[in-house]
Amino acid sequence: MKSVARFVPRSIKNLVPGYRSRWRDAYRALLAEIAGLYPSIEFGQTGDTPWIEPKETGLRLHGFWTEGAELELYENLRPDLPAHLPRTHFRLCKDFVNRYRYPHLRPDLKPQYPRDQLHGFHGQHKDALVDLPDSSAVEGLTELFRPKPGEIIIDGGAFLGFGDLRVAAEIGSGHIYAIEAAGACHTLLRQNVEFNKVANVTPIHRAVWKENGTMNLGTTYAQGNSLVTGKVNGFEPSPHAETVGAVTIDTVVDEFGLHRVDMLSFTLNGAEPEAVMGAQNTLRRFRPRFRAPGRYLRGNTPISEMLRELLTACGYRVFTGQRGNTIGIPL
Numbered sequence: 001m002k003s004v005a006r007f008v009p010r011s012i013k014n015l016v017p018g019y020r021s022r023w024r025d026a027y028r029a030l031l032a033e034i035a036g037l038y039p040s041i042e043f044g045q046t047g048d049t050p051w052i053e054p055k056e057t058g059l060r061l062h063g064f065w066t067e068g069a070e071l072e073l074y075e076n077l078r079p080d081l082p083a084h085l086p087r088t089h090f091r092l093c094k095d096f097v098n099r100y101r102y103p104h105l106r107p108d109l110k111p112q113y114p115r116d117q118l119h120g121f122h123g124q125h126k127d128a129l130v131d132l133p134d135s136s137a138v139e140g141l142t143e144l145f146r147p148k149p150g151e152i153i154i155d156g157g158a159f160l161g162f163g164d165l166r167v168a169a170e171i172g173s174g175h176i177y178a179i180e181a182a183g184a185c186h187t188l189l190r191q192n193v194e195f196n197k198v199a200n201v202t203p204i205h206r207a208v209w210k211e212n213g214t215m216n217l218g219t220t221y222a223q224g225n226s227l228v229t230g231k232v233n234g235f236e237p238s239p240h241a242e243t244v245g246a247v248t249i250d251t252v253v254d255e256f257g258l259h260r261v262d263m264l265s266f267t268l269n270g271a272e273p274e275a276v277m278g279a280q281n282t283l284r285r286f287r288p289r290f291r292a293p294g295r296y297l298r299g300n301t302p303i304s305e306m307l308r309e310l311l312t313a314c315g316y317r318v319f320t321g322q323r324g325n326t327i328g329i330p331l
Contacts, residue, residue: 024080029113030120031080033097038082043089049188052092057100059196062188063160066091073120096162098122103163105155105176105265107291107327108142123295124267127321134319141319144289144329145263150174152260154249154288156208156275157181157267159223161189164201174262175200177252181207181217181244182225202256208268209246210277216241226269228296248278253286261286270296272326273306283314287330290316294324 013019024031040055051062066074066087074081074090085093102109102125110128111118118126129141147153149172158164158178168176178193178201180186186205193201207217207227218229218241227246253261261282266272272292282288290311294304304324311318316328 020079023076025117026119027077027080028117029111030094030097030118031077032113033101033111034085034093035082037093037097038085041093043086049191050089050092052089052096054096054100057165059165059192061092061096061100061160061162061165062191062195063092063095064184064188070094094120095160098125099159099162100166103166104267104291105147105153105163105167105263106145107325108145123293123323124291124325127295127323127325129327131321131325132319132327133322137319141327141329145291145327147171147174148262151262152258153177153263153265154252154261154282155179155265155267156249157269158189158203159185159267161192161201161203164189165192165196165198168198168201171200173200175202177202177204177256179204179206179208179247179252181205181227183242183244185223185225204247204252205245206247206252207244207271208249208266208275208278209271210248210274211246212248212251213246215244215246217244224269226271227274228270249275250279250281253282258286261288264288264290266290266292268292270303272296273298273303273310276307276310280314283311283316283330287315289330290326290328292326294320294326296324 042053044051049062050065051060053060070091074087104124108129110125115126147167147170151171151174153176155164155178158180161178164176164178180189190203193203215227218226266275268275294302294307296303302324304320304326307326308318311328315331317331319327
């Protein structure tokens with residue numbers, strides 16, 4: 001029956017008593033965030049690129065149009081969204097909430113809603129620091145992962161850079177090296193950094209891996225791009241690919257002559273273990289704090305187990321959330 005239900009149009013499902021209310025409850029946090037955002041946001045486009053200007057940020061954030069699955073989500077949530085929210089910019093609003101309000105670089109932040117009301121958010125938001133099984137460590141980790149002035153951060157998988165721009169304002173004289181593999185995403189990342197004149201974020205167009213070279217990146221519209229596709233990762237093999245330059249974190253550190261690294265953040269859609277393999281010198285020399293999702297699979301094994309083994313070998317204490325979210329701090 002479930003397989004049949006998948007092909008029933010959402011408009012028909014909405015006629016079933018109780019269906020709309022269940023859907024509304026599942027997306028309650030996202031709906032509340034967008035409702036709060038809407039009165040103080042401007043929408044526009046430059047050429048073929050949409051943008052939003054949330055007044056709370058003083059920034060103009062460029063991104064992707066609402067298409068595919070995001071368009072279907074918009075149509076289903078439309079009765080509960082602000083009446084004049086343009087469907088064209090719904091995805092940008094959703095990315096703003098997911099990436100700026102609650103950036104991956106800040107695992108100490110999450111929407112204050114039950115997990116079953118966090119549909120539309122990423123796995124990291126459903127498995128944040130506060131959700132770790134080791135509750136005795138939460139307070140210390142929360143303080144440790146709060147960005148501080150002067151810090152140097154490497155963000156692997158920066159997407160559009162929303163989170164980098166948020167944290168850049170918090171670290172002052174510090175610097176973020178924002179690495180993004182997908183060409184379309186990197187173009188928008190650079191546009192966001194340059195348009196907003198953010199001097200302490202450096203966009204880098206590379207794919208983070210265990211060695212330097214040239215690789216094929218499986219690509220989709222916007223996010224969901226990965227060097228690791230198919231059954232190994234849980235991603236469907238992409239019919240599209242682009243050739244990218246792969247680089248190790250250790251190489252990035254050498255190329256930019258970094259003398260400290262305070263945090264490593266990876267959001268690489270399954271390539272996190274290989275990224276750690278390519279960051280051995282950085283982990284052992286600079287002892288940065290570490291975060292990455294670990295829910296992707298290699299066979300039947302979540303990569304959080306691989307991350308734990310790799311980080312432990314580098315002298316790290318590792319915390320794993322219920323959904324595989326991986327936090328590492330040096331012993």
